[in-house]
Amino acid sequence: MNNVPKIKVGIVAVSRDCFPESLAVNRRKAVIAAYEKKFGKDGIYECPICIVESEIHMQQALEDINKAGCNALCVYLGNFGPEISETMLAKYFNGPAMFCAAAEETQNDLIDGRGDAYCGMLNASHALSLRKTRAYIPEEPVGDADHCAELIHEFLPIARAIVGLQNLKIISFGPRPNNFLACNAPIRALYDLDVEIEENSELDLLESFQKHQGDPRIDDVVKDMANELGAGNKIPSVLPKLAQYELTLTDWIEAHKGCRQFVSLTTKCWPAFQTMFGFVPCYVNSRLTSRGIPVSCEVDIYGTLSEFIGTCITEDAVTLLDINNTVPNDMYEESIKGKKFLCDEYTDKEIFMGFHCGNTASSKVCNCSMCFQRIMARALPVEVTNGTLEGDIKPGKATIYRLQSTADTKLRAYIAQGEVIPVATRSFGSIGIFGVKNMSRFYRHVLIEKHYPHHCAVMFDHAGKYLWEILKYMGIPVEEIDYNFPKGDYYPTENPFA
Structure with a gap:
């Protein structure tokens, strides 16, 4: 790190x-x-x-x-x-x-x-x-x-x-994708936290990428990627482009971090990235994140800020996932109901799948493999969607959390501890089944009620006690730090008669 x-x-x-x-x-x-x-x-x-x-x-x-x-x-x-x-x-x-x-x-x-x-x-x-x-x-x-x-x-x-x-600088490339108002990021609050930000065009990134064509370091990076992927190296032909892109980002960091010691990145991979670059950047994002340089997707500035905080706390790789989909009832009945996992048993209201295309570090994924991005491949040639890292996220303790600026630049955050449970997702991407006590109430009365976006950062440990103190130290009012209330403790907006 x-x-x-x-x-x-x-x-x-x-x-x-x-x-x-x-x-x-x-x-x-x-x-x-x-x-x-x-x-x-x-x-x-x-x-x-x-x-x-x-x-x-x-x-x-x-x-x-x-x-x-x-x-x-x-x-x-x-x-x-x-x-x-x-x-x-x-x-x-x-x-x-x-x-x-x-x-x-x-x-x-x-x-x-x-x-x-x-x-x-x-x-x-x-x-x-x-x-x-x-x-x-x-x-x-x-x-x-x-x-x-x-x-x-x-x-x-x-x-x-x-x-x-x-001592942090966030480097971003491109505006958020269309229809991603969820990644709205008023930057005023970053300056309130003494965080610097450098915003760049995707054209700047593309130009720099093209200048790295034929870089003599590419072969060494390709070998390193192949060693990391092992049997999961299913599309070796895309590795030279991914290596070229990785060098583009690492060189950019060194040239642009200026007076700051630490850097995190946020980029996007669509709608034009695949056709212009010829791949998706998920695997490169995962590799940088594993080194302590978080890279969030969809130009999610507060996503990468959250990831960086978690990286500092745990000195370990974190990830950014969508709070994505429910767990089918037949999967719950067959593999989850009534079973005691690492932290607890979970009702069908206390589980969900956390997913992203392939940005999670290989060390945190079971049987990872290089793949194409299935969602994008529904509308594009498969060959320009190669470069994602797939596999179920390894089971164990987890803290889901996010620091976010509201539209009127007020900072708020949430923290919930739980676990990734050892049940096969039978799906695609970097994905895992999460168990969080009282999740459905937390989902409704915190995540929805307080307008949090769908991205959550994930630490692979129970680190809520540290994050809580950090948020207080940063000056965030305790009433703006949310968590999953236990049963019988009502949220202010919760209907006590429901």
Whole structure:
């Protein structure tokens, strides 16, 4: 995953000057020791400034962690803590920050050994609010050394996503296809998130593709593709064109990412792409996504933004699928009803098929094969629709989610955890049967009611707790973060008498 930030957390202990410094020093050392024992020394940095008690100390600590190359910050309250300097540190640090605090160790040392960080965390939160400074405060932010070490480790996926967004450029090619109002993408909200965007014409892409004809690197890429596909290499004749296209995109990224470190792409494959390029780009999209460079279909800008966030969280390939079709009743009765899967049993109202033509990474697909795009081939010569990757998506945990801008540039998001169940789809494309508890109600009262488009991003893990915190950190109001309500908990628009 070369397109994902590497996080180095600077851990800075703070202390109120009327408390013993030794509380913060010794407790910080204990947290560092616990972290290194559990997770190793990589990715953390212990600020040697003994204690931050004042603004001068804050400046010294800030300079030190910046010189050390830290791109994330943990402010650790070893005792009550100084709400002015500790929150100034978070404000002036150019990266994501978290706060956690020390619990008391023993009943035998509650006079000079009592730190009151449980109280200090309240003041820290209040001061952060006064400064309009965002910080991640865990669900249970106060604990012993082992607990705080766990909290810092759980901060890493959150920090990766925030740092990634601060340094992301989305590169798009072409306007969305006709009849795809669902991919409407007001870009104002991207700038609110500090995300850059470069919009290009499909003609620019075609011109660059043509200039890559005969590129001496094509043969090596073709060999790599053939090795990846193995027995699934059903149409080897299309690989040189796909390799030429892959090189076109990777060269474009290097030439156009500018001052940004990370890139995601969004392109389209129809209605003229196939006839002008002579193939469909699905397999290339899947290969880039497997390297941590998400490529969404149909110029879905917020789709690729969502995918990139998921890539940062999991450090693994994600995908973009249509929330596509229902599962036939006979398939449900024969293969699903009454069976306990990885996460749960599912009623016929809690399953659906997620599908796209062939953009899912080969590592996430069973028995993948190179194929033609069946939907397009209904209206076009088959030979110009080659290049898609087919196979059932591998079963396992899944989180479906999306960050979206409304037409009036308000950001909202949804998250639902579930799984891909191990039942053959008997269909085509990159496709899987998803089980999500209470899906039919979520579908009606979130996805439809709040006008979400049909594309959902998919992480192949249960990562909702990280995504929830990232969305809050990004400034999205919690009332605009939707999820699948459990049975008996009614959505505001749900008819309680239905």
